Every structure is written in C-alpha cells, then in structure tokens.
Amino acid sequence: MxxxxxxxxxxxxxxxxxxxxxxxxxxxxxxxSSPYVNYQVTTMAVFAVALLGLNVVMGYAGQVSLGQSAFIGIGAYVAGYGTTHGWPLLLTFLLCCLLPGVVGMLVALAAARLRGLALAMVTIALPIVGTPVAKRLSDVTGGSQGLTVSWLDPPSWVALADDQWRYYVVVAIAAVVFLLTRNLVRGRVGRSFAIVRDNEAVALSMGISPYRTKVLAFTLASTIGGASGFLYLAVVQYTSPETLSFGTSINLVVAMVIGGSGSIAGAVLGAVYYVLVPVLAGQLDASRTALLSGAFLLLVLFVLPGGLVSLPRRVQQLLTRRRRRSATPSDDPGDRTGTPVLTSDGRTP
Amino acid sequence: MSYFVQLVVDGLATGSIYGALALAIVLVNRSTGMINFSQGALAVLSTFVAYAVVQAGGPLLLGLVVAVAFGVVLGAVLERLVVRRFEGGDPNTAVVATIGLLVLVSGIAGAIWSYDPRAFPSLFPNETLALGGVFVSVRSLGTTAVLVAVMVALQLLFRATKLGLAMRAVADNPGSSALSGLPVSRLLMLGWGIAAGLGAVAGVLVAPQLFISPTMLDFTLVYALAAAILGGLDSPLGAVVAGWFIGVVENLAGAYVDVIGNDLKIAVPFAAMIVVLVLRPQGLFGRRTVVRV
CATH class of the missing domain: 1.20.5 (Single alpha-helices involved in coiled-coils or other helix-helix interfaces)
Structure with a gap:
C-alpha cells in the first residue's frame, strides 16, 4: 500500500x-536544428492533430472511421482558398474548422444510426467520393495538379526563418488543440464517449443518448481534422486530391492504432510513426514501405494491443509477472502495479 | 435504345466482377462473422501466383488451378495464425487487423512483383459477339457465367449441405457449436480458405482487363464492400444482385446524368448504399439481427 x-x-x-x-x-x-528536421517535426505536429481527431471518434467513442483524410483535405482546401483570396488568417482558420465540422456532422447524422462495419463503409465513401469531387472542382482546388500557395511567411518584426516561424505557429496551434481535446475527453463528454463505446444499452439507461454522443464524436473528429488540414497547408504549402485519398485514411488508422488508440500521447507517437516510417523505409527500399508497415501493425496488435504508448506499462507488467513467479505465493494484495484500472486515457493509476 | 442496352450489358459485366469479390466477403462474414478488408489483396497475391505460373511457361488454366489452391491455403493459414486472435473480440480491432493484412499482403506482392501494371492473359478468347445491335464480349459472358455458377454453388453449400449448416452454426455461435461437437477451428479455417480461393478466381478473371498490379483490386474491393452491404452481408444472392445493380446504375448515371459524368459515377453506389442503410440497415436481402443485451 x-x-x-x-x-x-x-x-x-x-x-x-x-x-x-x-x-x-x-x-x-x-x-x-536544420530546416529539414524542423519541417519533419512540424509535419509530425500536423498529423498528431489529425490522429487526435481520429482518436476522438475511434479510440474514445469506439466508432470506426475510415474517412478522416477527407476532413484534412477539406481543411487544406479551405485554407488554400482563403489565402489566395486574401481572407484574414483568423477567419480562414475558423472556417477550416467549421466547414469540415459541418460536413462531418451531416454525414454522422445519417451514419450514426449504424454500427461497426456499416459505419466503416459509409465513412469510406468520404475519401472515395471526395477525391473525384476535388478533381472536378478545379476552379477552387486546382484539380489533379493541386494547389500551391505561399503564405505564413514570418512577419518583419520576427527574426526567424520560414521553417522556424511555421514551426512555432503550427506547434502552438497543435498544443492548444491538444490541451482542449485532453480536457474534453477527461471530462463529462469523455465519460459519455467511453460508456457509449463499451455498452450502448447501459449508456441509454444512464440517460446518455448513444446517437447524439456518436454525432458529437464525429463532429469533433472532423473539426479537429479540418484544423489539421489548415496546419498541413501551412507546412507543406501545397495540397492535392492525394491528401484526402483513401490511402491516406488507411495509413492514418494504421498510425493511430500503432501509436495507441484512446490515448492523447498515443496520437503523438502515431504521428511520429506516420512521418518517420516512410523516411526510414525509403532509405532501405521504398517499395517495402507497405510491407513493413503492415507487418508492424499486426505485430503491435499481437503483442501491444494498447499501441506504443502502452509499452512502458507492458514492460512493467511482464517484469512484475516474472517477479511474482519467483516470489512466494503469498503476495501483497495491495501491490497492483501493472493492472490498468483507468485505461481510456492512457494513464496508469 | 441499343446504346441503352449496351450500357446495361457493360454494367452487368463490370457488376459481375464486383459481385465475385462481394461473394468472397459474404462468405467470410457468414463463416467467421467478420468483414475482410484484405479480401482484394489476397485475391491479387493469388493472381500473381497464376501470373508466375504463366511466366514459367505453364498454361493459364493450370495457373488458375494453382492460384485457387494457393488462395485456399493462404486464407486458411492467415485465419489460423492472424485472424483467430481477433475473432469474437472487439469488432473494431478486427477491422483494423484485416486492414493490417491488406497493407501487409499488398506490400508482399509489391515487394516481389513491383508496383508497375503488367499485361495478363485472358481465360476467354478476346472476341465480341453482336447480338441484335449490342456487342457483348466473350470475356464478359464467361465472367458472368462463372460468377453465376459460383453463386449457385455457394447458395447450395449453405442451404443444402451439412457442411454449410455447420459453417453457419459456427459463425452464429462458436461456443454452442463446439459443444455440439463441430470442429469449430477447422470450419473457420475452411471459410476463409474458400473465400480466398473464390477471390483468386475473381482476380484471374479481371486481371486481363485491369492489368495486374498490387493495387489492381483496391477500387473493386470498395465496390464489392458496397455490394455486400447493399445486398445484406449474409446473402450470396444479394451480393451478386447488388453487384449487378451497382454496375448498371453507375454506368447509366455516368452516361445520362451530366453532373455525374464518368469521373463521379463512383458516388452513385455510395449514395444508393447510404440510402439503403438508413432505411433498411440489414441490407436489401439480409435478415435483421436482434442484439440481446
């Protein structure tokens, strides 16, 4: 004790x-550090926000979403449109969150009645249909060639290079989004997500509407996804239909599970994985990227179902088990190290 | 008028391919209660095996047989070694696991055969028949005939044989089935094996048209999933009919509705699917499941 x-x-x-x-x-x-490293770390911050949004709906509320890339894409296009038309930055950012949020809510209003696989299928439709739509609306999106912008240069009173300034802007916004989301999922809303994920009947009997909770989770996920789209354009200065493709969505799901689903820190680890693996695999052999990442995902699912974020806890658990096996059977019942009581937010008790 | 009929016939031909892969998805769902997102990737890997046989100088028919055998073994082995772990657990984890298989298996195909599309010989002669002003390729006729035969066989398997009954029982309630003396483990492996073998047939049939590459069936898989959901996940007949429906409707909408055009016709099956799901969540041909609390 x-x-x-x-x-x-x-x-x-x-x-x-x-x-x-x-x-x-x-x-x-x-x-x-060098501009290259700054660029990579900023990209990690961008995808950490995207994965955080996916985590809200998939990890915390337990609803499969294969459409997160669509919201990043919409956010990036809105940001691109706003910049090229000289909108104020704050307005652009708010619209980048608002518009994907509205799209997400509308889809969720129809989709949240469904469960599991049907839901996965409806969310697949977003990137699958979104890609040709983006190509079609070439006046706004630049069609297949994509949209190149040049914005977020450091103001004259700041003695920073482009990459450093963008790093600070992106990381600061990402930090605020993380803080807000963290508070949200640890409060009343987060608890309602958890109960809907675990047992809808129980949720209903406690006066929590599973339908409304799911719609809320989807709306939040798409809003956060839209914010990450804004950040994406800020770093990459370019977006194309590839950003919202189905492949991006699949890779985001893979990265989220590898990082740790239902965990704030897991979203960060997932983003590190998402950005680093193509770089590392590219140094070996680019055509092996898919092979490595598929194998790694299955490995994680087998030995670390909680994702990379649960690695320290898992190691501790294995050590404790070994210590117990060697110790006498009369073990201290108060010592419950490694038994997760509260796992939904990745905290050990 | 003949243009309209031509569109319908072409739509049925593409729909047959969607239906074939949808059948495999339904089969996995009926025998293990899961949705296999890697169904297309398994089919592609098996098709590459047929490709290797043809490259080595073997006849295509031998390639098909080897590919189907490879598919059956691959499906059964993956079920036993990988999927088994996630059956009966959290369905979201199961979905993610099959997505992992999708990435892994197509990664294996890509690492061995690279990502460049290659030509693939056709099982049927490359001729077209003119039937009353409508051109039908022998290939489409052959594909459709094979599909219908497979569908009938599957329907018979599930409805009229003891094996089919046992597979349905295992999918429905593994615990009770085991207590009734059914070899649950082997039946689950068999379900995945047959499905992957069926996928191999679909892959070999469609490869001449799409050119073989690791990503060959990515879009087909999405259509097939839509078809399986539209038709109800537990109905082989529903999967095939929905596959044809999707093929025909998207062709007609692409040709006659200007706003949709050729590039946006993929939106049509999804719009249909969402409408059906919202109005009738069990699909057109599926049976409603009741969840006990």
Missing part, C-alpha cells in the same frame, strides 16, 4: 515536470 501511495505522489509531480521539459525542448528545438 505504501508503495502505491509513493508512486501516486511521484506521479503527481512527475507528469507536469515531464510536460515542462517537453515544452522547453519543443521551444528550443527549431533554433538549433
């Missing part, structure tokens, strides 16, 4: 301390 209490106290200050260290590192990083 005493051991658990000490751990609890340690956890109380170690988490904010860790967050502070990470924040300081993130602020200092672009000042010392």
């Amino acid at each position: 005493a051991g658990a209490l000490v751990r609890l106290r340690a956890a109380r200050w170690s988490r904010p301390a860790l967050a502070l260290v990470v924040a300081v590192l993130l602020v200092l990083l672009p000042l010392v």
Whole structure:
C-alpha cells in the first residue's frame, strides 16, 4: 500500500515536470536544428492533430472511421482558398474548422444510426467520393495538379526563418488543440464517449443518448481534422486530391492504432510513426514501405494491443509477472502495479 | 435504345466482377462473422501466383488451378495464425487487423512483383459477339457465367449441405457449436480458405482487363464492400444482385446524368448504399439481427 501511495505522489509531480521539459525542448528545438528536421517535426505536429481527431471518434467513442483524410483535405482546401483570396488568417482558420465540422456532422447524422462495419463503409465513401469531387472542382482546388500557395511567411518584426516561424505557429496551434481535446475527453463528454463505446444499452439507461454522443464524436473528429488540414497547408504549402485519398485514411488508422488508440500521447507517437516510417523505409527500399508497415501493425496488435504508448506499462507488467513467479505465493494484495484500472486515457493509476 | 442496352450489358459485366469479390466477403462474414478488408489483396497475391505460373511457361488454366489452391491455403493459414486472435473480440480491432493484412499482403506482392501494371492473359478468347445491335464480349459472358455458377454453388453449400449448416452454426455461435461437437477451428479455417480461393478466381478473371498490379483490386474491393452491404452481408444472392445493380446504375448515371459524368459515377453506389442503410440497415436481402443485451 505504501508503495502505491509513493508512486501516486511521484506521479503527481512527475507528469507536469515531464510536460515542462517537453515544452522547453519543443521551444528550443527549431533554433538549433536544420530546416529539414524542423519541417519533419512540424509535419509530425500536423498529423498528431489529425490522429487526435481520429482518436476522438475511434479510440474514445469506439466508432470506426475510415474517412478522416477527407476532413484534412477539406481543411487544406479551405485554407488554400482563403489565402489566395486574401481572407484574414483568423477567419480562414475558423472556417477550416467549421466547414469540415459541418460536413462531418451531416454525414454522422445519417451514419450514426449504424454500427461497426456499416459505419466503416459509409465513412469510406468520404475519401472515395471526395477525391473525384476535388478533381472536378478545379476552379477552387486546382484539380489533379493541386494547389500551391505561399503564405505564413514570418512577419518583419520576427527574426526567424520560414521553417522556424511555421514551426512555432503550427506547434502552438497543435498544443492548444491538444490541451482542449485532453480536457474534453477527461471530462463529462469523455465519460459519455467511453460508456457509449463499451455498452450502448447501459449508456441509454444512464440517460446518455448513444446517437447524439456518436454525432458529437464525429463532429469533433472532423473539426479537429479540418484544423489539421489548415496546419498541413501551412507546412507543406501545397495540397492535392492525394491528401484526402483513401490511402491516406488507411495509413492514418494504421498510425493511430500503432501509436495507441484512446490515448492523447498515443496520437503523438502515431504521428511520429506516420512521418518517420516512410523516411526510414525509403532509405532501405521504398517499395517495402507497405510491407513493413503492415507487418508492424499486426505485430503491435499481437503483442501491444494498447499501441506504443502502452509499452512502458507492458514492460512493467511482464517484469512484475516474472517477479511474482519467483516470489512466494503469498503476495501483497495491495501491490497492483501493472493492472490498468483507468485505461481510456492512457494513464496508469 | 441499343446504346441503352449496351450500357446495361457493360454494367452487368463490370457488376459481375464486383459481385465475385462481394461473394468472397459474404462468405467470410457468414463463416467467421467478420468483414475482410484484405479480401482484394489476397485475391491479387493469388493472381500473381497464376501470373508466375504463366511466366514459367505453364498454361493459364493450370495457373488458375494453382492460384485457387494457393488462395485456399493462404486464407486458411492467415485465419489460423492472424485472424483467430481477433475473432469474437472487439469488432473494431478486427477491422483494423484485416486492414493490417491488406497493407501487409499488398506490400508482399509489391515487394516481389513491383508496383508497375503488367499485361495478363485472358481465360476467354478476346472476341465480341453482336447480338441484335449490342456487342457483348466473350470475356464478359464467361465472367458472368462463372460468377453465376459460383453463386449457385455457394447458395447450395449453405442451404443444402451439412457442411454449410455447420459453417453457419459456427459463425452464429462458436461456443454452442463446439459443444455440439463441430470442429469449430477447422470450419473457420475452411471459410476463409474458400473465400480466398473464390477471390483468386475473381482476380484471374479481371486481371486481363485491369492489368495486374498490387493495387489492381483496391477500387473493386470498395465496390464489392458496397455490394455486400447493399445486398445484406449474409446473402450470396444479394451480393451478386447488388453487384449487378451497382454496375448498371453507375454506368447509366455516368452516361445520362451530366453532373455525374464518368469521373463521379463512383458516388452513385455510395449514395444508393447510404440510402439503403438508413432505411433498411440489414441490407436489401439480409435478415435483421436482434442484439440481446
């Protein structure tokens, strides 16, 4: 018991301390590293936001979505349209969140009545239909060639290079989105997501409408996806129908599960994976990327169902089991290290 | 008028391909209660085996037989080694697992045979018959005939044989089936094996038209999933009829509705699917399932 209490106290200050260290590192990083590294890290922040949105609907609310790429695409196109037409930045950003959110809500109003596979199929329709639509609306989207923009240059009073300035803008927005989402999924809304995911009948008997909860989850996911589309255009300065393709959606699902579904930190790890794997695999053999990532996903599903984020807990669990096996049968019942009680947000108790 | 009939006939021909893969999806769903997103990838890998046989100088028919045998073994092995772990668990995890298989299997095909499309010989002669002003290729006729034969065989398997009854029982309730003395494990492997073998047939039939590459069936898979859902996930007849329906309707809409055109015709089956799902969630031919709390 005493051991658990000490751990609890340690956890109380170690988490904010860790967050502070990470924040300081993130602020200092672009000042010392190369533009290439800055670009990669900024891209990670973009996809971390996209995966966070996917996590809200799939990880927390337990509804399969194979359409997240469509919202990134819409967000990026809205941002591109806004920039080329000289809209104020704030207005563009708000519309980037609003428009995909509305699309997501409309789809969810019809789709949230369905379960599991039917839902997966309806969400597949978004990227599958969205790609030819984007090609068709070439006045707005630039058709198959895509849309190249040049924006978010550092203002004259800032002595930063393009990549550094964009890094700070993107990472700051991403941090705010993460903070808001974290608070949301740890509060009342997050608990209603969890109960709808685990048992709809129980949710209903507690006065929580599964239908409304699912629509809310989809709307949030698409809004966050739209925000990541804005960030995507900010970093890459280019978007095309490829951004909202079905392949992107599949890769996002793969990355989310590998990072850890239903976990805030898992979204970050998933984004690191999403950005790094093509780079690393490209150094070996680009044609092996799919092979590696499929094999890795299945490996994770087998040995680490909670994703990379659960690796420390899993290692601890295995160590404890080994220690217990060697110890006498009369074990301290209070020492329950490695038994996750609250797993939905990736925290160990 | 003959243009209209031509569109319908062409639509039926493409619809047959969607139906063939949809049949495989329905088969997996009926025998293991899962949706296999990797069905197309398994079919492509088996088709590449047929391609390898043809490259080595063997006749195409031998290639087809080898591909089907390979498909059956591949499906059964994957069910036993990979999918088994996720059956009966969280359905979302199962979906993700088959997506993992999709990425992995097409990655294997890509690593061995690269991603460039290649020509593939046709099982049927490349001729067209003129029937009353409408041109029908022998290939389409052959594909449709094979599909109908397979559908009838599957319907008979599930409805009229003890094996089919056992497979349905296992999908419905593995626990009770095991207690009744059914070899659950082997039946599950068999379900995946037959489905993958069927996919191999579909792959060999469609490869001459699409050119063989690891991503050959990606779009077909999406259509096939739509067909399987439209027809109700537990009905072979429904899957085939829905496949034809999708093929014909998208062809007609693409030709006659200006706004849709050739590029947006893929939206048609999805619009139809969403309408059907919202009005009748069990599909056109499926049976309603009741969930007990």
